[in-house]
Amino acid sequence: xxxxxxxxxxxxxxxxxxxxxxxxxxxxxxxxxxxxxxxxxxxxxxxxxxxxxxxxxxxxxxxxxxxxxxxxxxxxxxxxxxxxxxxxxxxxxxxxxxxxxxxxxxxxxxxxxxxxxxxxxxxxxxxxxxxxxxxxxxxxxxxxxxxxxxxxxxxxxxxxxxxxxxxxxxxxxxxxxxxxxxxxxxxxxxxxxxxxxxxxxxxxxxxxxxxxxxxxxxxxxxxxxxxxxxxxxxxxxxxxxxxxxxxxxxxxxxxxxxxxxxxxxxxxxxxxxxxxxxxxxxxxxxxxxxxxxxxxxxxxxxxxxxxxxxxxxxxxxxxxxxxxxxxxx
Amino acid sequence: xxxxxxxxxxxxxxxxxxxxxxxxxxxxxxxxxxxxxxxxxxxxxxxxxxxxxxxxxxxxxxxxxxxxxxxxxxxxxxxxxxxxxxxxxxxxxxxxxxxxxxxxxxxxxxxxxxxxxxxxxxxxxxxxxxxxxxxxxxxxxxxxxxxxxxxxxxxxxxxxxxxxxxxxxxxxxxxxxxxxxxxxxxxxxxxxxxxxxxxxxxxxxxxxxxxxxxxxxxxxxxxxxxxxxxxxxxxxxxxxxxxxxxxxxxxxxxxxxxxxxxxxxxxxxxxxxxxxxxxxxxxxxxxxxxxxxxxxxxxxxxxxxxxxxxxxxxxxxxxxxxxxxxxxxxxxxxxxxxxxxxxx
Numbered sequence: 112x113x114x115x116x117x118x119x120x121x122x123x124x125x126x127x128x129x130x131x132x133x134x135x136x137x138x139x140x141x142x143x144x145x146x147x148x149x150x151x152x153x154x155x156x157x158x159x160x161x162x163x164x165x166x167x168x169x170x171x172x173x174x175x176x177x178x179x180x181x182x183x184x185x186x187x188x189x190x191x192x193x194x195x196x197x198x199x200x201x202x203x204x205x206x207x208x209x210x211x212x213x214x215x216x217x218x219x220x221x222x223x224x225x226x227x228x229x230x231x232x233x234x235x236x237x238x239x240x241x242x243x244x245x246x247x248x249x250x251x252x253x254x255x256x257x258x259x260x261x262x263x264x265x266x267x268x269x270x271x272x273x274x275x276x277x278x279x280x281x282x283x284x285x286x287x288x289x290x291x292x293x294x295x296x297x298x299x300x301x302x303x304x305x306x307x308x309x310x311x312x313x314x315x316x317x318x319x320x321x322x323x324x325x326x327x328x329x330x331x332x333x334x335x336x337x338x339x340x341x342x343x344x345x346x347x348x349x350x351x352x353x354x355x356x357x358x359x360x361x362x363x364x365x366x367x368x369x370x371x372x373x374x375x376x377x378x379x380x381x382x383x384x385x386x387x388x389x390x391x392x393x394x395x396x397x398x399x400x401x402x403x404x405x406x407x408x409x410x411x412x413x414x415x416x417x418x419x420x421x422x423x424x425x426x427x428x429x430x431x432x433x434x435x436x437x438x439x440x
Numbered sequence: 441x442x443x444x445x446x447x448x449x450x451x452x453x454x455x456x457x458x459x460x461x462x463x464x465x466x467x468x469x470x471x472x473x474x475x476x477x478x479x480x481x482x483x484x485x486x487x488x489x490x491x492x493x494x495x496x497x498x499x500x501x502x503x504x505x506x507x508x509x510x511x512x513x514x515x516x517x518x519x520x521x522x523x524x525x526x527x528x529x530x531x532x533x534x535x536x537x538x539x540x541x542x543x544x545x546x547x548x549x550x551x552x553x554x555x556x557x558x559x560x561x562x563x564x565x566x567x568x569x570x571x572x573x574x575x576x577x578x579x580x581x582x583x584x585x586x587x588x589x590x591x592x593x594x595x596x597x598x599x600x601x602x603x604x605x606x607x608x609x610x611x612x613x614x615x616x617x618x619x620x621x622x623x624x625x626x627x628x629x630x631x632x633x634x635x636x637x638x639x640x641x642x643x644x645x646x647x648x649x650x651x652x653x654x655x656x657x658x659x660x661x662x663x664x665x666x667x668x669x670x671x672x673x674x675x676x677x678x679x680x681x682x683x684x685x686x687x688x689x690x691x692x693x694x695x696x697x698x699x700x701x702x703x704x705x706x707x708x709x710x711x712x713x714x715x716x717x718x719x720x721x722x723x724x725x726x727x728x729x730x731x732x733x734x735x736x737x738x739x740x741x742x743x744x745x746x747x748x749x750x751x752x753x754x755x756x757x758x759x760x761x762x763x764x765x766x767x768x769x770x771x772x773x774x775x776x777x778x779x780x781x782x783x784x
Contacts, residue, residue: 181701186748195497211619
């Protein structure tokens with residue numbers, strides 16, 4: 112019977128530890144992530160808590176499975192349905208597999224949105240993208256232009272020639288190129304999202320274009336390799352490497368001067384906005400094409416025909432904040 | 441595995457035990473197992489009680505019904521797995537069989553198959569996988585742990601090659617009933633199937649001569665062979681059974697998710713084995729009961745759900761289950777040592 116006693120004590124202690132702090136009027140918003148213990152999502156939770164504090168009558172339940180499986184997320188969603196939470200905001204491990212569970216949640220009056228990684232339209236009321244293709248396309252050229260008041264030659268280091276995301280972003284970038292006077296895009300090369308190939312392609316760019324002032328790499332693999340190649344060629348400070356990258360991987364290159372700034376989504380803002388949107392839906396706002404949903408300090412999001420919306424411009428990281436975010440993701 | 445250790449006069453804990461020849465089925469072992477099930481009932485009752493007090497949402501018929509989905513599919517496989525482990529073997533490829541079966545059914549959907557045909561495709565795939573495991577273990581005499589670690593990668597690998605980062609969807613509405621349908625009130629099809637299999641496997645193991653041969657093989661395959669038991673054939677059938685039950689679980693899970701990805705049921709093999717061992721089945725073979733496995737399934741399901749209701753992070757659940765498992769394995773061994781020290 113020793114095991115029984117141990118069990119009872121363990122159970123009693125865990126009950127005491129997680130004693131229910133909910134108040135009668137508090138709205139419960141669950142932030143369901145792909146898996147617990149991932150820096151990106153911990154940061155999103157930070158944003159969600161910030162939103163809860165700002166709203167006052169919200170309790171955020173930050174939860175998720177231990178590994179990134181759809182089955183694990185379904186178990187979590189079932190227990191959230193059982194607790195009768197008011198809203199579920201989920202970053203899905205599987206676009207389709209969560210649909211039956213989330214449909215059940217909506218049937219029982221729970222507001223369901225997806226963010227970061229989306230759910231198929233029939234399984235959610237709206238999806239929040241961190242940004243949009245036009246915003247990203249504009250941001251990557253703006254990052255280069257902001258450091259080139261006199262204009263100059265820039266080159267693009269992309270992933271593969273067939274990667275959809277990068278091609279769309281570059282296309283969007285070319286559309287707004289006219290807004291940035293004096294900026295010439297001299298070449299687009301492909302590093303195939305391989306560190307060594309991206310490195311060699313960057314070396315090629317440096318040799319072929321002696322007047323090159325900036326390299327735009329809208330890929331987290333390419334940007335690091337390009338920054339390394341520029342540093343190794345002794346061109347740090349002369350050629351600015353920018354684009355989309357992860358703060359943890361880029362912090363060193365920002366410090367060395369090879370990259371003045373780069374962009375990526377801000378997970379804190381994402382968690383904050385998802386919570387705000389969920390709260391807006393609980394308050395009676397309707398998610399339908401064309402609707403505007405409130406996101407607190409992030410403004411408002413307008414839904415497209417698929418009930419999807421873009422949060423904001425990609426967030427810019429430079430010497431002033433990259434260290435802080437490098438700890439997160 | 442077990443018999444090598446026992447044959448040289450050493451128990452599982454490495455102590456010299458030659459003086460009394462343990463009869464694993466009768467006497468002490470049987471009595472202890474009976475005590476074991478009583479203990480599991482007490483644990484299950486305690487968890488039920490704690491859960492009811494800890495969360496106001498626990499004692500709701502629909503919530504409890506939703507919670508059964510946490511364990512029904514795994515438990516169905518656990519029944520067949522219990523038989524395999526009692527016979528002294530193990531099948532670690534079950535979760536990968538789910539992946540391959542689900543992929544095969546998803547492929548069949550693209551070809552326009554209807555629900556009965558999908559079920560047939562699923563069951564056939566599971567049986568084929570089981571037959572491959574069984575043939576490698578009994579035909580070539582390879583250790584089952586090695587064979588099934590291999591096929592674990594093989595089956596899921598095939599699934600990854602076919603699907604990549606894509607998903608099969610578009611299952612017919614009648615198919616989804618297997619994972620989302622209810623037979624009566626809150627009793628889901630899956631839960632009823634779980635109860636049915638519990639009875640079927642209970643009878644098979646405890647009330648038939650086939651069941652007795654499984655114990656005989658697990659305790660001493662050589663002696664069983666000399667007694668006229670066709671050891672190879674029985675083991676082959678057991679691997680067919682785990683393949684078949686994995687296919688049944690795959691049908692339920694696929695129907696519940698409404699889609700197939702190669703990562704489906706990732707890591708389930710360990711949860712199934714945990715369930716079996718927690719149920720009092722000796723991991724070295726030779727002893728264990730189906731009621732024990734049923735109780736273990738209920739315990740694991742309730743712990744998962746209860747912790748979920750309190751929003752305890754999943755990792756704490758894993759730690760709890762891990763501790764429970766170690767305690768469960770260590771307890772009989774400690775008890776045995778203590779007894780020997782007292783009697784000698």
